[in-house]
Amino acid sequence: MRGLRETSILLAALWVISRPVFAMPINGDVAFTLAEGQWLSRQQVRLSRMRSDKQNLGREMEILAIPLVLGYGLTAKNSAFLEVPYVRKSMRQADGSWREAQGLGDGTLIFKRLIRQQDSKAHTRRAAVYAGRTIAFGRDRATDAIGRLPQTIQPASGAVDWIGGWVWTDQSLDREWDLEAAYKFRGSANDFEFGDVLTYNISYQKRISPAVIPDAGVYTQLNAVLEFSGSISEWNRNGGAGDADSGGHLLFASPGVQWVSETVVWETSAQIPVIRRLNGRQIEPKWNFGISVRQTW
Numbered sequence: 001m002r003g004l005r006e007t008s009i010l011l012a013a014l015w016v017i018s019r020p021v022f023a024m025p026i027n028g029d030v031a032f033t034l035a036e037g038q039w040l041s042r043q044q045v046r047l048s049r050m051r052s053d054k055q056n057l058g059r060e061m062e063i064l065a066i067p068l069v070l071g072y073g074l075t076a077k078n079s080a081f082l083e084v085p086y087v088r089k090s091m092r093q094a095d096g097s098w099r100e101a102q103g104l105g106d107g108t109l110i111f112k113r114l115i116r117q118q119d120s121k122a123h124t125r126r127a128a129v130y131a132g133r134t135i136a137f138g139r140d141r142a143t144d145a146i147g148r149l150p151q152t153i154q155p156a157s158g159a160v161d162w163i164g165g166w167v168w169t170d171q172s173l174d175r176e177w178d179l180e181a182a183y184k185f186r187g188s189a190n191d192f193e194f195g196d197v198l199t200y201n202i203s204y205q206k207r208i209s210p211a212v213i214p215d216a217g218v219y220t221q222l223n224a225v226l227e228f229s230g231s232i233s234e235w236n237r238n239g240g241a242g243d244a245d246s247g248g249h250l251l252f253a254s255p256g257v258q259w260v261s262e263t264v265v266w267e268t269s270a271q272i273p274v275i276r277r278l279n280g281r282q283i284e285p286k287w288n289f290g291i292s293v294r295q296t297w
Contacts, residue, residue, distance in 0.1 A: 026256045026269040026290065027229045028180045028201030031126040031169035033114045034073030034296070040081075042069040044292035050283040057094040061283050064088040065105070077114040083107055084137060089153045091283075099146065103155040104138035110163070123172045130182075134161040140189060151192040151238075158189030165199075173213060178203040188237070195234030195247045203227040205258070220261045227254040229271065235279065245280030252288065265294045 024030035034040055043066075050061040067085035074080055088102035110132035118125045140158030142149050151157070165182030180201040186194045209222040229252045236246040256269030271288035278284060 024294075025178045025180075025201060025203035025205070025227055026225055026258070026267050026292070027227050027252075027254050027271065028178060028203050029112075029130070029165070029167045030178055031114065031128040031167045033077055033079040033112055033128065034071055036073045036075050038073040038296055040069070040071035040294065040296045042067075042071075042292055042294040044069070044290060046288060046290040048288045049286045051286045052283070057281070058092070058096070059094055059283050060092040062090045079112045081108075081110045081112065081132075083110075087138075087155050089155070091153055097146070099144055099149055099153060101139075101142045101144070101149050101153050101155050103142070105155050106157055106161070107135040107137045108132060108163070109135060125168075125170050127166070127168045129164075129166050131162075131164045133163065134159070136160075136189075151190060157187075157192075157194065159187035159193065161186050161194075174207045176203075176205040178205075191239050193237040195236050197231050197233040199229075199231045201227060201229045220259065223258040223260065225254075225256040225258060225267070225269065227256070227269070228252070228274075229254055230275070243280075245282055248278035248282070249275055250278070250285065251275035252285075263295070267292055267294075 024032070046063075046065045046067075048061075048063040048065075050063075052058055052060065065085055065087045067083050069081060069083045071079055071081040084107045085105040086103070087105040088100070090098060090100040092098050110130050112128050112130040114126060114128045116125075116127040134157075136156040136158050138156035140151075140154050140156045142154055162185040163182060165180060167178065167180040170177040178201070180199075180203075182199050184197045184199070186196050203225065204227075205223045205225045207221055208224050210219060213219070230250060232249045233247045235242040235244065237243065251274050252271035253274050254269050254271045256267060258265055258267040268291040269289075271290075273285050273287075276284050
């Protein structure tokens with residue numbers, strides 16, 4: 001838990017003065033783009049715990065990720081986003097020993113374009129597409145006292161992955177739906193290749209306070225959020241051979257809350273696995289937890 005204390009200090013240091021922002025999914029994207037010349041920042045902390053596999057080999061894993069996202073509005077319909085993550089991965093092996101690595105991970109550069117917008121009074125429907133690639137900022141050949149760490153524990157992969165996705169949003173004053181699907185084409189490095197992955201996210205947000213929006217003046221808003229976040233991944237390949245202990249289908253139910261003020265959005269979400277159809281002998285996810293703050297200026 002020392003990482004959470006470190007993270008609270010980091011979040012305080014990253015606080016900036018900003019103007020109002022809009023709500024969006026906590027674990028997914030939204031079909032809005034930034035206004036031309038507008039900046040966005042998002043600081044997030046995510047903690048993931050994984051438990052022993054079905055063969056009860058006693059393995060466990062914990063991942064602490066602290067991604068910083070910066071976005072910029074290129075035009076009214078085009079935005080660019082850069083994510084730079086700090087990660088710490090710890091794994092207990094079957095023999096009871098722990099192995100750990102930390103540092104900068106794989107960053108992501110994304111370009112998003114708004115392709116459809118239909119507005120009416122207090123209601124909008126929008127669709128956007130995005131594409132980008134990963135950037136390995138951190139180490140992909142880290143070692144410890146035992147030797148070189150397995151590729152799944154390395155802070156960065158060292159590979160170039162390509163990403164493409166689509167997102168649709170239906171938003172009114174009291175609720176919002178967001179649908180997203182994306183595909184990541186994984187590259188190879190160090191004679192290792194993670195399997196391609198299809199991700200999807202369904203998000204519903206409902207304003208629960210205030211019950212009635214004031215006719216005038218500034219107000220804060222509390223939203224209840226429910227998301228279903230899934231991924232379907234192929235086998236990893238090690239030395240050119242497929243790894244039967246990798247890949248599969250995961251689906252998380254993700255309840256959360258958002259507090260939206262004039263200057264900032266605070267949000268938190270817990271992810272609980274409802275589908276864990278993993279191939280072979282893998283460490284299964286137990287739960288994920290995240291908290292983040294977003295601003296624009």
